Amino acid sequence: MNNETKDTRSGIKAYQESMRQETLRRIDDAYNYLIDTHQTVNRSSISRESGVSRVTLNNPAISEHLKKFPEFAPKQNRSDTKSIEELLREQEILKEALKKAQNRSRRLANENQHIKQEYKELNESHQKLLGAYQKLTEDKLIRL
Known part of the structure; x- marks a missing residue:
């Protein structure tokens, strides 16, 4: 029974990881679309274009991912x-x-x-x- 639980958990973890990757891909696609169409880039516009909620965009892992874009990079003194x-x-x-x-x-x-x-x-x-x-x-x- 322990193996079954382990298999179920690994399947769930794999599914969750694939969903995280899909979310990041959708965010990247939305960012590229906004840049290509010369629209303002902020969390709201990315949320609207990607279909990802703004609450999800505030997730620490996703916030870290957003920092790779210049609009979300931390401002340097x-x-x-x-x-x-x-x-x-x-x-x-x-x-x-x-x-x-x-x-x-x-x-x-x-x-x-x-x-x-x-x-x-x-x-x-x-x-x-x-x-x-x-x-x-x-x-x-x-x-x-």
Whole structure:
């Protein structure tokens, strides 16, 4: 009878392990789907997509499995703070980039104004030519 109990327990344990693996597979599939479709990744969305309850997702073994994903990885303390000199250097670089962008913007605005003026002059010239062409065709029709 002891062997029967052992066989039954091993069968139950095998079944439970297969269910755990199936749950992990469904969680992985749900995560991949959410990433592929550019949706937010959190416990609720994984629960909804995988069909696994949120309570199950809080299971310690599953929480440990979720830590392999960047969204659930523990946040690391940022002890690598920048020094004041580095921040000032970075600020100067950003100021220089801003000046360059502003200069380029002014230059493009001036160029745009010149192009608009040229367009206006060409349009006026075109209208004059259309008027002259119409007058010539009218004169031609009158002679006929």
